[in-house]
Amino acid sequence: MLVGASNPCPCGFLNSPEKACICSPSQISMYKRKLSGPLMDRIDIFIEVPAVKYEKLIDTSIGAQSKTIREKIEKTREVQKERFINDHILVNSEMQIPQIKKYCQHDLQSQNLLKKFVDSGKLSARGYHRILKVARTIADLEGAQSIQQNHIAEALMYRLKN
Ligand SMILES: [Zn+2]
Structure with a gap:
C-alpha cells in the first residue's frame, strides 16, 4: 500500500x-x-485534509475513534477474505479483471455514470477498473451486498479530486 x-x-x-x-x-x-x-x-484515493489544530492534537478521544475504525476495517477484510476463498486473493485491491467482472457488477445508472467519465477522457481504462474496486470496498464497509450508484459516485469523487 x-x-x-x-x-x-x-x-x-x-x-x-x-x-x-x-x-x-x-x-x-x-x-x-x-x-x-x-x-x-495508479493512486485510488485523493483527499484533502485540513491542518491539525492544537485542540485536536491533545484530544484523547481520537484513540477510541481509531479503535472503532480498526474494528470496522477488520470486519470488512473478513468479508473480502470469505468472498475470495476460491480466488487465492485476500482483498478487493488484488482483484484482476475476471474477478472485477464477477464481484463488481453494478446497475445501469452506475454504468451510465461511468460511461460519461470514460467517454469524456476523465477516466482511463485502468481508472475505470480501480473505481470499481474502490466502490466494492465502500459497499463492503457499509455491509451492502451489491454496489450501488452512491458507492460508484463516492469512488469517483476520491479519484477526480486531484
Ligand atoms: Zn500557496
Whole structure:
C-alpha cells in the first residue's frame, strides 16, 4: 500500500481558512504537475485534509475513534477474505479483471455514470477498473451486498479530486 502526502501549493496555504495563499495560479498548476499523470492514475484515493489544530492534537478521544475504525476495517477484510476463498486473493485491491467482472457488477445508472467519465477522457481504462474496486470496498464497509450508484459516485469523487 502506498500512502503519500503533499502540500496543496508551494506555500502550503491554498484553501486554508487560517492564512492566505501567496502562490499564483501558474505556480500552483506547475507544482501539481510534478507528479506525472501515469503515476497519479495508479493512486485510488485523493483527499484533502485540513491542518491539525492544537485542540485536536491533545484530544484523547481520537484513540477510541481509531479503535472503532480498526474494528470496522477488520470486519470488512473478513468479508473480502470469505468472498475470495476460491480466488487465492485476500482483498478487493488484488482483484484482476475476471474477478472485477464477477464481484463488481453494478446497475445501469452506475454504468451510465461511468460511461460519461470514460467517454469524456476523465477516466482511463485502468481508472475505470480501480473505481470499481474502490466502490466494492465502500459497499463492503457499509455491509451492502451489491454496489450501488452512491458507492460508484463516492469512488469517483476520491479519484477526480486531484
Ligand atoms: Zn500557496
